[in-house]
Amino acid sequence: MSNVKQVPHAPDRNIGEGPFERLIIRGVTMIDGSGTPPDGSVDIVVEGNKIKEIVQAGLPESALANAKVIDAAGMYVMPGFVDTHAHIGGVNQGVPAEYVHKLWLAHGVTTVRDPGSFNGADWTIHEKERSEKNEIVAPRIYAYTCPRNWDKPLTPDNVPEFVQWAIEKGFDGFKIINRWNPDTIVALLEEAKKYNLGTMAHISQTTAARMDALQAARAGLGSLEHWYGLPEAMFADRTVQHFPAHYNYSNEYHRFSQSGRLWKQAAPPHSDKWNAVMDELIELDFTMNPTFAIYEASRDAARAQTADYHEEYTYPSLWNYYQPDPTKHGSFFTDWTTQDEIEWKENYRLWMAFINEYKNRGGRICTGSDSGFIYKTYGFDFIREFELLQEAGFHPLEVIRAATLKGAELLSKENNVPMEFGVIQPGYLADLVLVKENPLHNFKTLYGNGALRLNRDTGVTERVGGVSFTIKDGIIYDAKALLEDVKEMVHHAK
Numbered sequence: 001m002s003n004v005k006q007v008p009h010a011p012d013r014n015i016g017e018g019p020f021e022r023l024i025i026r027g028v029t030m031i032d033g034s035g036t037p038p039d040g041s042v043d044i045v046v047e048g049n050k051i052k053e054i055v056q057a058g059l060p061e062s063a064l065a066n067a068k069v070i071d072a073a074g075m076y077v078m079p080g081f082v083d084t085h086a087h088i089g090g091v092n093q094g095v096p097a098e099y100v101h102k103l104w105l106a107h108g109v110t111t112v113r114d115p116g117s118f119n120g121a122d123w124t125i126h127e128k129e130r131s132e133k134n135e136i137v138a139p140r141i142y143a144y145t146c147p148r149n150w151d152k153p154l155t156p157d158n159v160p161e162f163v164q165w166a167i168e169k170g171f172d173g174f175k176i177i178n179r180w181n182p183d184t185i186v187a188l189l190e191e192a193k194k195y196n197l198g199t200m201a202h203i204s205q206t207t208a209a210r211m212d213a214l215q216a217a218r219a220g221l222g223s224l225e226h227w228y229g230l231p232e233a234m235f236a237d238r239t240v241q242h243f244p245a246h247y248n249y250s251n252e253y254h255r256f257s258q259s260g261r262l263w264k265q266a267a268p269p270h271s272d273k274w275n276a277v278m279d280e281l282i283e284l285d286f287t288m289n290p291t292f293a294i295y296e297a298s299r300d301a302a303r304a305q306t307a308d309y310h311e312e313y314t315y316p317s318l319w320n321y322y323q324p325d326p327t328k329h330g331s332f333f334t335d336w337t338t339q340d341e342i343e344w345k346e347n348y349r350l351w352m353a354f355i356n357e358y359k360n361r362g363g364r365i366c367t368g369s370d371s372g373f374i375y376k377t378y379g380f381d382f383i384r385e386f387e388l389l390q391e392a393g394f395h396p397l398e399v400i401r402a403a404t405l406k407g408a409e410l411l412s413k414e415n416n417v418p419m420e421f422g423v424i425q426p427g428y429l430a431d432l433v434l435v436k437e438n439p440l441h442n443f444k445t446l447y448g449n450g451a452l453r454l455n456r457d458t459g460v461t462e463r464v465g466g467v468s469f470t471i472k473d474g475i476i477y478d479a480k481a482l483l484e485d486v487k488e489m490v491h492h493a494k
C-alpha cells in the first residue's frame with residue numbers, strides 16, 4: 001500500500017566540507033579493505049569525489065600547495081563501510097531521517113541498502129536521489145522495494161508489471177519478506193535478474209516450509225538476510241521445525257523463543273548434509289547477510305537494554321518502540337526467560353560456526369545491522385556486528401573486508417555494474433573512514449562514544465576513539481560534530 005504515514009525527510013545539507021579539487025590525506029596508515037594488513041604511512045590524493053593516487057613514501061611539501069590537507073599522522077584509514085541491511089527508520093520508530101543518516105555517517109557508514117523501503121516508494125527514492133547529489137547528509141542509498149509499496153497483491157502473473165513499476169520508480173532491487181507463494185518468489189527472482197535488479201530475502205517461518213534458503217538460492221536469490229530458511233535447508237531427521245502445539249507465528253514471543261531452538265534441529269556442523277548445503281550455496285555464489293547484532297537481545301536481554309549509548313543517543317520514540325509490547329515487531333520481551341537465553345546462546349554457537357566456515361570456504365559474508373528494532377540503534381549496532389563477526393572467528397581484517405569490499409561486491413554483482421567503492425584504490429570513489437585508534441586492536445574504539453581505557457599516567461579511565469572523519473563522495477564529515485547534532489536532536493525530543 002502506498003498510504004504510508006510519512007516520517008520527516010532529511011533537511012538540506014548543513015554540515016560537511018568539500019568535495020575539493022585536490023584533497024590530500026597525509027601520513028596515514030591504510031587498511032585498504034581487501035584483507036591486506038595495515039600499510040603506511042601513505043598520502044592519499046583525492047580529486048573531486050575520486051581517489052586519484054596513493055603515494056607510499058609521501059608527497060614532497062611542494063605538492064601540497066593549493067590542496068586541502070588532512071594531517072592524518074598516527075591515524076588509520078579504511079574504505080567507507082557498507083551496511084547491507086539498513087532501514088531508514090520508519091513510522092513506528094518515529095525517527096527523523098536526519099537522525100538515522102547522521103548516526104550512520106558518524107560510524108563510518110557511507111553506503112546503505114534499505115531492505116523494503118518501508119517509508120514508502122516515493123519517500124525512499126526522494127532520500128536516495130538527494131543523497132546521490134549530496135543535497136542531504138546521508139550515506140549512498142540502495143533502495144530495495146517490497147510489494148507493500150505497490151497498490152496490488154503480488155501474484156506470479158503480475159510480477160512483470162511490479163518489476164516495471166519498480167524500474168520506473170528507480171529502485172535497485174527487491175526484498176522478499178513474510179508469507180510468500182514459492183511461484184511468486186521464483187517469478188520475481190527471474191524477472192529481477194533480467195533487468196539487473198537485486199534480490200534479498202528474509203525467509204520467514206511462513207515461507208520456509210515451502211521454500212528454504214537453498215531452494216531460493218537455486219532460483220536465483222541474491223542474499224539471505226538473517227538466517228531463517230538456512231537451518232531448514234539442513235534438516236536431516238525432520239522436514240518441518242519442531243513447533244510446539246500452541247505455537248502461533250503472529251505471537252512474537254513464540255516466534256523468537258522457538259527460533260532460538262532451531263539451529264540445533266538442523267544437521268550438525270561438518271556433517272555430510274551441512275557440508276553439502278554449504279558447498280552448493282558457495283557454488284551458487286550466494287551471499288549471507290547474517291545480521292548477528294539484531295538478535296543479540298535474545299541471548300542477553302540485559303546487555304542490549306542497558307547499552308551505554310541509549311541515554312544520550314537513542315531517540316525517545318525509538319526507545320518506546322523497543323519496550324515489550326506484543327503488537328510491535330521484535331518487542332517480544334513479555335516474559336523472556338533464562339532458558340530462552342540459554343537456547344539462543346547455543347543457537348548462536350551453531351550459526352556462527354556456519355558463517356565462519358562459509359567465509360573460510362570462499363563464501364561471501366556481508367555486514368548488515370537491521371537497526372531500529374530490539375534495542376539496536378543505528379550506527380552503534382553496525383559496529384556491534386563487527387564484534388560479533390570477530391566472535392564468530394573472523395580475523396579483524398576479515399571483518400573489515402566484509403564491511404567494505406564484500407558489501408560493495410554484493411551490490412555491484414546484484415546490479416551487474418562495476419565496483420566503484422569498497423576498497424581504497426585509485427579510480428574508486430572517495431568513501432573513507434579516518435580513526436585515531438587501531439581498529440584491529442579493538443573494534444570498540446569505533447563506537448561513537450568510544451571505548452573505555454585507563455590512562456595510567458593520570459589514573460583516570462577515559463573514553464577513546466570514535467570515528468574522526470567520514471568522507472563520502474569526497475565530502476569530509478566531522479564525525480564528532482555529527483554525533484553532537486544527534487545528541488541535540490535526542491535531547492530536544494525528550
Ligand SMILES: [Zn+2]
Binds near residue numbers: 085370
Ligand atoms: Zn530488516
